[in-house]
Amino acid sequence: MGGYLTQLLAVADAELRKLRHDPWELASRAIQPVLWLLLFGNVMARVRGLAPQAIPYLDFLAPGILAQSALFVAIFYGISAIWERDLGVLHRYLVSPAPRSALVSGKALSSGARALSQAVIVYFCAAAMGVRLSLRPADVAAAILLITLGSALFSTFSLIIACMVRTRERFMGIGQVLTMPIFFASNAIYPVALMPGWLQILALLNPLTYEVDGLRAVMLARGSSVFGLTRDFTVLAVAGLAMIAVATRMYPRMTE
Amino acid sequence: MTVIGTDSPASGRPAIETFGLTRRFGALAAVDGASLSVRSAEIFGLIGPNGAGKSTLIKMLTTMLPPSAGRAIIAGFDLRTQAGQVRRHIGYVPQLLSADGELTGYENLLLSARLYLVPRTAREGRIRAALALMGLTEVRDRLVRQYSGGMIRRLEIAQSTLHAPSVIFLDEPTEGLDPVGRHAVWRHIRDLRERLGAAVVVTTHYMDEADALCDRIALIDRGRILVTDTPAALKGQIGDHATLDDVFAQMTGHAAEGGSYRDVRRTRRAAREHA
Ligand SMILES: Nc1ncnc2c1ncn2[C@@H]1O[C@H](COP(=O)(O)OP(=O)(O)OP(=O)(O)O)[C@@H](O)[C@H]1O
Ligand SMILES: [Mg+2]
Numbered sequence: 001m002g003g004y005l006t007q008l009l010a011v012a013d014a015e016l017r018k019l020r021h022d023p024w025e026l027a028s029r030a031i032q033p034v035l036w037l038l039l040f041g042n043v044m045a046r047v048r049g050l051a052p053q054a055i056p057y058l059d060f061l062a063p064g065i066l067a068q069s070a071l072f073v074a075i076f077y078g079i080s081a082i083w084e085r086d087l088g089v090l091h092r093y094l095v096s097p098a099p100r101s102a103l104v105s106g107k108a109l110s111s112g113a114r115a116l117s118q119a120v121i122v123y124f125c126a127a128a129m130g131v132r133l134s135l136r137p138a139d140v141a142a143a144i145l146l147i148t149l150g151s152a153l154f155s156t157f158s159l160i161i162a163c164m165v166r167t168r169e170r171f172m173g174i175g176q177v178l179t180m181p182i183f184f185a186s187n188a189i190y191p192v193a194l195m196p197g198w199l200q201i202l203a204l205l206n207p208l209t210y211e212v213d214g215l216r217a218v219m220l221a222r223g224s225s226v227f228g229l230t231r232d233f234t235v236l237a238v239a240g241l242a243m244i245a246v247a248t249r250m251y252p253r254m255t256e
Numbered sequence: 257m258t259v260i261g262t263d264s265p266a267s268g269r270p271a272i273e274t275f276g277l278t279r280r281f282g283a284l285a286a287v288d289g290a291s292l293s294v295r296s297a298e299i300f301g302l303i304g305p306n307g308a309g310k311s312t313l314i315k316m317l318t319t320m321l322p323p324s325a326g327r328a329i330i331a332g333f334d335l336r337t338q339a340g341q342v343r344r345h346i347g348y349v350p351q352l353l354s355a356d357g358e359l360t361g362y363e364n365l366l367l368s369a370r371l372y373l374v375p376r377t378a379r380e381g382r383i384r385a386a387l388a389l390m391g392l393t394e395v396r397d398r399l400v401r402q403y404s405g406g407m408i409r410r411l412e413i414a415q416s417t418l419h420a421p422s423v424i425f426l427d428e429p430t431e432g433l434d435p436v437g438r439h440a441v442w443r444h445i446r447d448l449r450e451r452l453g454a455a456v457v458v459t460t461h462y463m464d465e466a467d468a469l470c471d472r473i474a475l476i477d478r479g480r481i482l483v484t485d486t487p488a489a490l491k492g493q494i495g496d497h498a499t500l501d502d503v504f505a506q507m508t509g510h511a512a513e514g515g516s517y518r519d520v521r522r523t524r525r526a527a528r529e530h531a
Contacts, residue, residue, distance in 0.1 A: 006373060010370030014359060014367045088350050088352025089353070092356070092367075095350075097343040255320040256322070
């Protein structure tokens with residue numbers, strides 16, 4: 001058991017060390033969420049009825065943009081797996097005795113850590129724009145957990161796609177195609193209640209909806225969850241574990 | 257250093273034994289019924305033209321590729337049913353680059369030490385010793401993407417042997433290296449055999465190297481093992497002053513092409529496209 005954790009953390013630690021060697025990557029990734037808040041957020045804030053009446057639209061939007069930026073980072077995770085396969089680095093992992101699930105979970109965890117660094121930037125930016133955040137330790141801890149779960153889930157989903165398509169070119173195409181519906185068929189930038197019926201169904205099947213819903217409750221001073229935090233966490237955890245289970249079976253076959 | 261752990265096979269048993277090992281890709285039998293036996297502390301060469309099936313055979317023996325048919329016992333463990341145990345007892349330096357260029361040399365070794373569960377108390381000491389042995393102490397904190405080809409190969413050998421494996425696979429470890437780098441790799445391969453008592457399976461396209469380095473050689477062509485013997489015996493079959501080049505040419509029928517198989521040798525980077 002201790003060995004399992006050592007191996008899992010070894011994988012995550014290696015990813016984070018790479019990030020430390022190249023902090024520019026993080027900085028450049030932070031630009032997009034900031035632009036969404038600044039441009040999209042400030043324009044849409046003028047539309048009435050978009051957000052529930054209790055809170056301003058920018059407050060409503062901030063958790064959605066946070067989840068979105070984490071999604072965008074996570075969804076291209078698969079391409080780095082293909083890249084590692086093409087280089088040969090993947091063999092270094094797979095030839096080791098580490099259980100395959102420890103390798104997959106380690107990668108997933110590092111994706112969560114990556115997303116957290118974005119979260120810091122979104123928190124600062126949102127605060128600067130007048131969004132009223134909750135900084136109660138319990139709320140911040142819950143936000144960290146939600147972001148980590150969401151990123152782990154979507155990065156592992158991305159890894160599964162990578163195992164199926166196997167080439168960088170095909171993945172690039174599919175990555176774009178997947179991100180849009182996951183983002184727009186969610187409650188990230190408008191409430192589910194505003195959607196036509198068929199889209200509501202998709203949104204309710206979409207884990208991103210539950211990540212955003214949970215974040216609204218714990219990130220905002222006056223926010224609340226529509227589905228309840230228990231359900232949000234449960235959906236994310238169950239979906240995440242399912243992804244890891246599937247990826248554990250598929251990942252080792254990437255060397256073939 | 258002792259290598260024989262409690263779950264290791266009794267010495268005397270071969271380090272590797274394969275029985276009709278086969279791998280098909282569609283209609284192509286990349287490895288076709290390979291049966292061979294490698295003793296412990298033996299340096300065993302796999303030679304053959306491009307596409308002969310050397311890497312495919314090694315990938316099967318390192319659990320990276322499931323065989324289509326046949327069996328293999330490695331370090332006393334069944335390849336098919338005890339893959340985890342096999343991985344614990346082998347080291348593998350693939351044909352492609354396997355050190356991570358975005359990490360430092362030290363970080364690459366740390367990652368390997370943790371993945372192989374080298375005990376925490378022994379970790380730093382072993383990493384330091386490996387860096388010193390490979391002459392990488394000075395550059396330990398430099399990103400590996402700034403290393404020379406020879407330095408990367410030495411680092412990869414260190415990464416694959418931190419856990420004192422009893423069988424080590426090196427797929428074209430000297431490809432793309434200058435003569436100094438090649439000789440350094442030879443020295444380390446011999447040293448692994450001395451220090452760990454490990455069986456070393458190595459592929460190469462340099463016949464002089466195979467001749468000087470290997471105790472025995474298997475010649476592979478189109479997935480089939482044509483012959484397995486000592487370099488001296490192989491040369492003896494051909495003639496009095498024969499070289500391994502002559503053996504290679506005669507047996508694989510690549511005589512007319514002379515060294516051309518060498519010319520089309522892919523560089524490690526070009527080989528990625530194929531991986
Ligand atoms: N994943 C794969 N899918 C289809 N064919 C493959 C695959 N891997 C290898 N092959 C084919 O199997 C044959 C053996 O390839 P292999 O890489 O084992 O040769 P090799 O002896 O290592 O050659 P080289 O000296 O060029 O490294 C080749 O014809 C190759 O094209
Ligand atoms: Mg090869």
